[in-house]
Amino acid sequence: MTDAPIRTFDPVALFAHRFHGHGDTLGIVYHAHGPDWAELALPYDARLIGDQASGVIASGPILALMDMATSVGVWLKLDAFKAHATFDLRVDYLRPARPGRTVIGRGECYRITRSIAFVRGQAHDGDPADPLANVAGTFMATEGYW
Amino acid sequence: MSLPYSELLGLTEEPGESAPTLVMAFGTHVLGRPGFLHGGAIGGLLEMAAVAALQQVLAGEGAARIKPINLTVDYMRGGRDKPTRARGMVTRLGNRVANVEAIAWQDDPDRPIAAARMNYLIAR
Numbered sequence: 656m657t658d659a660p661i662r663t664f665d666p667v668a669l670f671a672h673r674f675h676g677h678g679d680t681l682g683i684v685y686h687a688h689g690p691d692w693a694e695l696a697l698p699y700d701a702r703l704i705g706d707q708a709s710g711v712i713a714s715g716p717i718l719a720l721m722d723m724a725t726s727v728g729v730w731l732k733l734d735a736f737k738a739h740a741t742f743d744l745r746v747d748y749l750r751p752a753r754p755g756r757t758v759i760g761r762g763e764c765y766r767i768t769r770s771i772a773f774v775r776g777q778a779h780d781g782d783p784a785d786p787l788a789n790v791a792g793t794f795m796a797t798e799g800y801w
Numbered sequence: 802m803s804l805p806y807s808e809l810l811g812l813t814e815e816p817g818e819s820a821p822t823l824v825m826a827f828g829t830h831v832l833g834r835p836g837f838l839h840g841g842a843i844g845g846l847l848e849m850a851a852v853a854a855l856q857q858v859l860a861g862e863g864a865a866r867i868k869p870i871n872l873t874v875d876y877m878r879g880g881r882d883k884p885t886r887a888r889g890m891v892t893r894l895g896n897r898v899a900n901v902e903a904i905a906w907q908d909d910p911d912r913p914i915a916a917a918r919m920n921y922l923i924a925r
Contacts, residue, residue: 680829705810714869718844
């Protein structure tokens, strides 16, 4: 077994010591990560419902989930925490999330320049081959990524 | 505006001739990085404003259901510790789809903190 590379940015610690904010209010938690991607989980919660008749959650929490997952993906690719802000985000809502299911959002950073990070991602509710949302976007580093 | 997600965001509604203005108070429930609104909360507010605008236009039609197809959000300024307002504008209402734009602002509608374009499927 080879040694894993030593990494300085730890998303597990980030989510273990989170301050109370919108992510906590929605119930978003850490799920998994790799060298340039993060998966966050959004458990089903009646407070997120956007359509009373069906019990389907609103699209806003999925946007927030993907915003956060792609943001963490940038810090993982950088292997450092840098202050940045979402510059733009596009979300395609491929299908409604199934009521009762936890939504998993996977965000990946595939390119970083000094000022801009490019991200993409997908959300699913159990089967990654059956995504419910696809996203693409950019982040801007306020002081530059390097 | 009794949707659970609207209540989670803490939205209130100000009536308007073409579309209502939604107001989101600042608080830890919509906080991102310290001192600033979360991009997801701003995006959620823009979506709710777009849906409210579309519902007002469709009000005479009864049972039309609205399903989001996609959205693109541009974040222009950080959202600070003050109320945020958002209003949608239906740019085209077709038989099956609608194009809607929305802006969010804090002090001045001419200085938006974010803007979005959204496409909706209309199930009549």
